[in-house]
Amino acid sequence: MLLKHGSDLPLALGHMKPGDTVELHALHCASPLLRRRLRDLGVTEGSALKVLRLGLFGGPLTFECDGQHIGIRRDEANRMEVAPL
Amino acid sequence: MSEVALLGNPNTGKTSLFNMLTRSYETVGNWSGVTVEKKVGVLRGRGGRIVDLPGLYSLLPLTEDESVAARFLMEESPASLLNIVDASQLERNLYLTIQLLECGRPMLIGLNMVDVARSRNITVDAALLQQELGVPVVSIVARKGTGCADVLQALGSLAQSEKSSFRIDYGPVIESSVTRMSERLNQAAETSSSNLRWTALQLLEGNEAVRSFLSGSDVLSDLDDLIEETSQQLGLTGEKSDMPTYLRKIRTERITQICAVVLDRSAQRIHTATERIDTILTHRIIGIPLFLALMFLIFKLTFDWLGSLLSDQLDGLISGTLSGWISSALDGLGASAFTHALVVDGIVGGVGGVLVFLPQICILFMLISFIEDSGYMARITLLMDRTMEAVGLSGKAFIPFIIGFGCNVPAIMAARTMEQRKDRLLTTLLVPLMSCSARLPVYALFAGVFFASDQALVVMGLYLMGMVLALALAKLFSRTLMKSEPSLFVVELPPYRMPQLLSLLRMTWEKVKGFLRKAGTIILAGSVMIWFLSNTGPSGFGVNMNDSFLASIGGALSGILTPLGFGTWQAGAALITGFMAKEVVVSTMNIIYQVPDMAGLEHQVAMAFTPLQAFSFIAFILLYIPCLATVGVIRKETSSWRWTFFSMGYSLVLAYIVAILIYQGGRLIGLT
Numbered sequence: 001m002l003l004k005h006g007s008d009l010p011l012a013l014g015h016m017k018p019g020d021t022v023e024l025h026a027l028h029c030a031s032p033l034l035r036r037r038l039r040d041l042g043v044t045e046g047s048a049l050k051v052l053r054l055g056l057f058g059g060p061l062t063f064e065c066d067g068q069h070i071g072i073r074r075d076e077a078n079r080m081e082v083a084p085l
Numbered sequence: 086m087s088e089v090a091l092l093g094n095p096n097t098g099k100t101s102l103f104n105m106l107t108r109s110y111e112t113v114g115n116w117s118g119v120t121v122e123k124k125v126g127v128l129r130g131r132g133g134r135i136v137d138l139p140g141l142y143s144l145l146p147l148t149e150d151e152s153v154a155a156r157f158l159m160e161e162s163p164a165s166l167l168n169i170v171d172a173s174q175l176e177r178n179l180y181l182t183i184q185l186l187e188c189g190r191p192m193l194i195g196l197n198m199v200d201v202a203r204s205r206n207i208t209v210d211a212a213l214l215q216q217e218l219g220v221p222v223v224s225i226v227a228r229k230g231t232g233c234a235d236v237l238q239a240l241g242s243l244a245q246s247e248k249s250s251f252r253i254d255y256g257p258v259i260e261s262s263v264t265r266m267s268e269r270l271n272q273a274a275e276t277s278s279s280n281l282r283w284t285a286l287q288l289l290e291g292n293e294a295v296r297s298f299l300s301g302s303d304v305l306s307d308l309d310d311l312i313e314e315t316s317q318q319l320g321l322t323g324e325k326s327d328m329p330t331y332l333r334k335i336r337t338e339r340i341t342q343i344c345a346v347v348l349d350r351s352a353q354r355i356h357t358a359t360e361r362i363d364t365i366l367t368h369r370i371i372g373i374p375l376f377l378a379l380m381f382l383i384f385k386l387t388f389d390w391l392g393s394l395l396s397d398q399l400d401g402l403i404s405g406t407l408s409g410w411i412s413s414a415l416d417g418l419g420a421s422a423f424t425h426a427l428v429v430d431g432i433v434g435g436v437g438g439v440l441v442f443l444p445q446i447c448i449l450f451m452l453i454s455f456i457e458d459s460g461y462m463a464r465i466t467l468l469m470d471r472t473m474e475a476v477g478l479s480g481k482a483f484i485p486f487i488i489g490f491g492c493n494v495p496a497i498m499a500a501r502t503m504e505q506r507k508d509r510l511l512t513t514l515l516v517p518l519m520s521c522s523a524r525l526p527v528y529a530l531f532a533g534v535f536f537a538s539d540q541a542l543v544v545m546g547l548y549l550m551g552m553v554l555a556l557a558l559a560k561l562f563s564r565t566l567m568k569s570e571p572s573l574f575v576v577e578l579p580p581y582r583m584p585q586l587l588s589l590l591r592m593t594w595e596k597v598k599g600f601l602r603k604a605g606t607i608i609l610a611g612s613v614m615i616w617f618l619s620n621t622g623p624s625g626f627g628v629n630m631n632d633s634f635l636a637s638i639g640g641a642l643s644g645i646l647t648p649l650g651f652g653t654w655q656a657g658a659a660l661i662t663g664f665m666a667k668e669v670v671v672s673t674m675n676i677i678y679q680v681p682d683m684a685g686l687e688h689q690v691a692m693a694f695t696p697l698q699a700f701s702f703i704a705f706i707l708l709y710i711p712c713l714a715t716v717g718v719i720r721k722e723t724s725s726w727r728w729t730f731f732s733m734g735y736s737l738v739l740a741y742i743v744a745i746l747i748y749q750g751g752r753l754i755g756l757t
Contacts, residue, residue: 067207
């Protein structure tokens with residue numbers, strides 16, 4: 001199932017603020033290509049993510065995971081379900 | 086001869102190590118996807134070939150550059166593998182390592198960036214890792230060359246070493262399926278070179294490169310049945326995930342076990358320096374203005390502060406001293422007037438006229454290399470992604486754009502690292518609008534004459550114009566010509582590092598060498614040709630230049646160029662010859678106006694153009710057509726003549742529209 005809008009998710013990565021640390025809960029709503037790329041980078045369900053920065057005008061969200069810094073688009077972040085840590 | 090394949094995750098220092106092991110100077114950089122093609126070198130001291138491959142995260146390729154590496158492994162079956170592993174990101178690097186180990190080839194692991202890991206308080210025990218994986222592990226710092234001698238030595242004794250005993254048990258369902266698939270594969274002769282167990286596992290995982298290697302043989306349909314059966318059996322055991330996910334899960338579990346033994350991250354800390362720099366450079370408000378300011382600084386350095394000063398010195402040297410020497414040497418040898426004119430007016434004028442811009446080109450290349458090596462490149466994509474998203478592109482397209490400021494050819498190849506075909510095609514089509522260093526001599530000449538006081542500003546305006554037009558066209562093309570695929574953006578931001586002076590100089594030299602080679606070949610040939618054409622006409626050799634063939638060729642265009650403000654045969658001739666290489670525009674002007682030095686040419690140009698006409702002309706030069714070499718690489722990367730001709734066609738139309746708007750619009754508001 002692919003959700004059109006991230007707002008349907010209980011808690012999405014895209015809703016977090018810089019400095020928030022969360023656990024990645026579900027990736028299945030993100031686009032398949034992105035999901036694979038994130039898996040390649042070691043970002044999977046259960047990973048701890050720390051939001052670092054948000055781009056202006058809905059620009060990319062940067063987070064830290066296992067010491068690596070990764071940037072993704074906000075609408076993709078909105079489709080990644082997280083849980084507070 | 087034995088062949089070693091260099092494999093590893095992106096941005097782990099494969100090319101740095103390759104350069105150290107072979108004394109090559111391939112381009113290195115601090116972002117994922119610097120190397121997009123395989124590069125072959127000869128190992129220092131002991132012979133044997135080593136192949137540098139684009140980085141990849143797993144053997145299931147996602148992008149074009151990754152599939153280069155995956156295909157290489159299947160098709161060329163290298164004798165041994167050298168796997169580079171980033172010690173500061175051990176867990177994710179080991180995933181590829183495991184897939185490579187399953188290949189069953191002799192393998193050596195280079196544990197790289199141990200210094201970076203140490204600075205973050207991460208320790209990896211190389212000896213224990215060696216024990217766990219069953220293959221030799223050597224700690225290295227490839228950028229500094231530490232441990233490279235050990236790698237060379239270890240590679241020497243690798244061939245004789247026994248096979249690794251490393252093996253993962255994937256559970257009864259998969260294991261029995263792998264055994265049956267191996268038996269079936271064994272009956273088919275085609276697959277003899279690669280390890281059967283590995284081939285079976287890769288097929289179960291859905292590796293397209295392996296599949297297409299087997300396609301055509303009758304085993305494939307049998308194997309597909311087996312795969313389907315296995316997948317059902319796996320479902321029956323109560324396993325919820327599909328097969329690729331299941332395999333990944335088993336491997337990840339093993340990696341976790343290995344890391345528990347060899348890795349100590351208890352005192353791990355984040356990269357504080359990088360974090361601090363990023364709070365400024367990728368700041369949500371000042372990030373983009375800082376990027377623009379940096380670009381302006383680059384143009385200031387290239388054109389105003391350093392470049393033109395050095396260029397004037399070089400001009401004095403070439404057109405004064407050198408030309409004088411050659412002239413008197415020719416007189417001394419009793420050369421004919423013909424030879425004298427050919428060498429002094431044609432070759433020294435044409436090639437020398439371009440070479441005087443060497444300082445600007447060196448400085449620009451050096452500054453681009455600095456950005457490439459520092460880690461800022463990935464941040465630029467992050468800053469620009471919002472804008473790029475709006476026009477239907479990925480922020481990653483900005484990397485090819487920036488490389489395009491140096492030369493469009495490698496820039497188009499850099500588009501391979503993008504995940505989506507639409508992004509790659511759009512970027513390939515639009516890179517020619519980036520002002521490459523070949524257009525720089527034209528700008529430097531014209532801006533120097535007409536806009537001397539604010540050269541950097543005018544030149545930056547041209548660069549920005551190319552960029553803005555590229556974005557506008559991206560919007561247009563993605564709306565009209567492409568399938569509506571949303572573009573993907575995901576970027577790793579590597580830790581910043583200070584580029585080393587030596588490697589910076591080497592990278593610059595490699596690029597400058599390309600320019601010098603061009604000066605010695607295509608620009609030289611072009612200059613000689615132009616000189617002949619400008620001196621011969623229907624009535625023979627030695628005609629007045631206005632009656633020459635060159636004048637009639639250029640004159641044929643002058644009619645359509647008149648509305649743009651430069652309807653002279655000289656401008657027409659320069660544009661035609663500029664297709665070979667954009668620098669040839671300057672060579673042509675030098676020969677046509679037959680001037681001894683830069684000052685003379687500047688004077689002539691000032692007579693021939695008004696400032697408005699000049700601006701229209703350089704804008705036209707910026708846009709009008711990709712050069713010959715770029716056309717070649719567009720054809721190669723798109724494998725389509727249609728898109729190749731499209732790229733030439735749209736740029737001609739665009740250049741015409743922009744130049745007419747500048748000239749006619751300028752006249753309307755009273756400019757001259």
